[in-house]
Amino acid sequence: MNILNLVKIAITALLRNKGRSFLTMLGIIIGIASVIMMVSLGRSSTQNVRGEFSSMGSNMIMIMPARQMRGGVNMGNSSSKSLDMKDLKSLENNTKYVAHVSPTVGSSAQLVFGANNHPGSLTGVAPCYIDIRKYEMAEGIMFTEEHLKRYAKVCVIGQTVVENLFTNGEDPVGQTIRCGSVPMKVIGVLASKGGNGMGQDQDDIVLVPYTTIQTRFASANGRTSFNMLFASATREEDSELAATEITYILRSNHGIKEGQEDDFDIRTQEEILTAMSSVTKVLTMLLTAIAAISLIVGGIGIMNIMYVTVTERTKEIGLRMAIGAKSKDVLLQFLSESVILSLIGGLIGIIFGVLLSYVLLSLVLHWPMVISQGAIGISFLVCAATGVFFGWYPAKKAANLDPIVALRYE
Amino acid sequence: MKEIIEIKDLHRTFRVGSEDVHALDGITFTIYEGEFVSIMGTSGSGKSTLLNILGCLDTPTSGEYIINGISVNLLNKNQLSTLRNRQIGFVFQNYNLLARTTALDNVQLPLMYNHEVSAKERRERAVAALEAVKLADRMNHMPNQLSGGQQQRVAIARALVNDPVIILADEATGNLDTRTSYEIMTLFQDLHSKGKTIAFVTHEPDIATFTTRTIKLRDGHVVLDEKIDQQSAAVALAEYEKNIQNTAI
Known part of the structure; x- marks a missing residue:
């Protein structure tokens, strides 16, 4: 039995129970659509933050006085008078990776x-x-x-x-x-x-x-x-180098010995960005995880329906085996049914996910529209894997049927 | 004459609880090419078990079974599937057609599991098989649009399509009325006259009279194996119709 025939048989079987097939797919549709939406939302919000940040200058480095402790009291940053004219002059003259200092x-x-x-x-x-x-x-x-x-x-x-x-x-x-x-x-x-x-x-x-x-x-x-x-920094990629350079100069200016803490703080834009996007990242991961759970629930739905299908079609399986279907043929037939079910569900889910992302991001939030091709690709693979994983046991059950028993099944 | 089926001292034992049940207890016979054999027996006589073994759905506990020169005892599950696909045609009591599938697609089904047959050849052979059972005009009908007799004829076409060495029919007239039974038997006799080898399991003595040889089983043993005078199903059908008309008048 070749692939084309398998797909044809599977689709015919699925079309026999249109309503049931659709309801089964619904789980996958919702799962995939929400995964895609969550990933898009997360990416978009990260890009949103990044965009706003780069308007502040993406190779910018901020140097501020460190907090000072006086008698155990935290005096805050502004209390320090550690940055002065001497620091400014030496940063202006003695650095390689620093373009401007103000x-x-x-x-x-x-x-x-x-x-x-x-x-x-x-x-x-x-x-x-x-x-x-x-x-x-x-x-x-x-x-x-x-x-x-x-x-x-x-x-x-x-x-x-x-x-x-x-x-x-x-x-x-x-x-x-x-x-x-x-x-x-x-x-x-x-x-x-x-x-x-x-x-x-x-x-x-x-x-x-x-x-x-x-x-x-x-x-x-x-x-x-x-x-x-x-x-x-001279270039965005040199931010870290510039920060190191600045640290070195300021420490020697301020006479800080090895092992002592800096009396200033250096922040590159990248650090701030990372700190800010880590929140969005965690949130995105959390939401994606929830969406993934709904995908698993969808998969269990497929498994359930495949079990029903196998039981319902026991006689058909018996007949197919009697006229020459091998266990492998039966296994592949039911496996391809569940894979097609989840792939079609996934495809619809991707379309819905992209549409809903568009509505949410572009029309409601006015954030940049980011559709992750990676997420779509992975979703598709996950669908196929879901189909195989959750279809395997019902298909195996079908393939292991004894044709004599299956033929007499009422 | 060529031996199609050779059975030597065949045993099949089932274990039920702690007891061994000997469904087949030493059966020996040979079916030659072109024979139309009826296998008879009451329920529990072992005829279903015998049919399962003849159909390569089950393997004997001991003894030898050779079909068309191939010893079945040595084959694994996949080889048995291939053997069923190429050598045997099944006709069941309840037709076992796939629902919501056209007659043509139902007949093509065995060839779907045969890689050597192309899609084009598959269709041609299915059409030819449907023509042989005189259902060419119903090719695209679904099983639920066909009468019981027509459904059984589709099933017979399906059994013919792979050009098997033997057709195994299991109570093939069991679900049909007398008139349709005669029609189906006429069809079987027609196929037999064209050289097909047929083994026909039945418990109805009058159906057995349309065959050329009867093997009778009781308690797992062959109690009778004899050639009989074949009655014409077509004649029986004509007489039956005449009687009906007479009764009506």
Whole structure:
């Protein structure tokens, strides 16, 4: 009996009980569809997070002071004054894998322009900050090293600030806004970046030369240390190397002996991304596991129906054996029935899974539509395996029937 | 004449509880090519057991069974399947046709298990077999669209399609009325006259009269094995119809 005949016989037999075949398939359909949906959902959410993160600059490295303990009291990160001008200079000059370094010094002040005001977070940075954070200029220019040297009262503002201060459609570039008590000239406007992966508005920003912040703003007055250093690796793949390099330089700058802990923390984007996506990953795995259980239940449904089928068709099996079917032929006949049942179920399940993923991701969540070909391929293989695994015992039972007994079965 | 079936001192013992039941207790006979043998006996006489062994569905406990020169004792399960597929045609009391399967597909079934037969040849041979039982016009009918006699004729076509050395019929007229029984026996006699070898198990003496030889079993032994004068089933059918008409008048 060749394959084509087997498939033909199996399909004919399945079509004889259309309703029953469909209900049996339903278990597989639901199982496969949910596995595909869960995998798509997980991948899509990971890609979503990744996409938002890369908008922050994918080769970005953050260096922040480590927490300090004072008399057993955790003073938090910002208490440390470990990052200073010396660190900045040595990172700028003595590294191979670090492309840019910019310090950040924060201050906050109420921004006022005409009748409008807006609570602003002023960030003192170096000109290369926009390269590190992948900001684009919409208008005007970024301040320069020259401005830094002169403690110039210039600033570059984000779109949210523009919207809140320049409500009459004025051109912000060239205007002077008041930051607290300090008048600052707007020399550039940043292009919009939207939120980052953690829900912060990256456009609500006022960039100021860090020297200006350090000298002219009361809250940071006289401060020589930086809140953080932002660096960028020469290439995304070099992030780890750059981080190692930075660690080495900072440890020697700070005179940290071997065996002592760093007094700073270094985070590469990759680390943050991994930490964030590990949550989604666990969740995806959990949901996929639940979906896989429903697939197993579907398989048991197939097994159950195959047992019924074998019992129901005992006479047919007896006849087939009497006229020359070998045990192997009978085994293959029933096995191909269960495999075809689960494969067709799987195929329908894949179609439903892809459709539902599309509806959920594109129409409801507005996340990127990711259909994993791997998941589809594996689902298909799992279906075939389910068919063989759960069809095996009923088929074996059929193949082991004694034709004499089977022929007389009523 | 060529020996189709040779049986020598055949025993078949079943173990029921702690007791051995000798269903066949030393049976010896030979069926030659072109014979139409009826095997008779009451229930419990061992004729079903004998038929199972003749049909290679069961193997003897001891003794020898040779079919068409092949010694069955030495064969394994798969070889027995192939032997059944190539050498034997079965006709059952309850037809055993596959439901919701056309007459043509039912007749093709034995050839499906024969790799040497192509799909084209399979169809041609099935059509020829259906023509031989005069059912060519019902090829695409399902079993439930056929009368009992027609269903049995499809089953006979199925038994013919692999061109077996012997046709084994097990109470093939048992489920049919007298008139249809005669029709089926006419068909068997027709096949016999074309050279087919037939072994026909029955418990009805008047059916046995249409064969050429009777083997009678009792308690696992052959109690009678004799050639008989073959009656014509066609004549019997004609007489039966005449009687019916007379009764009606």
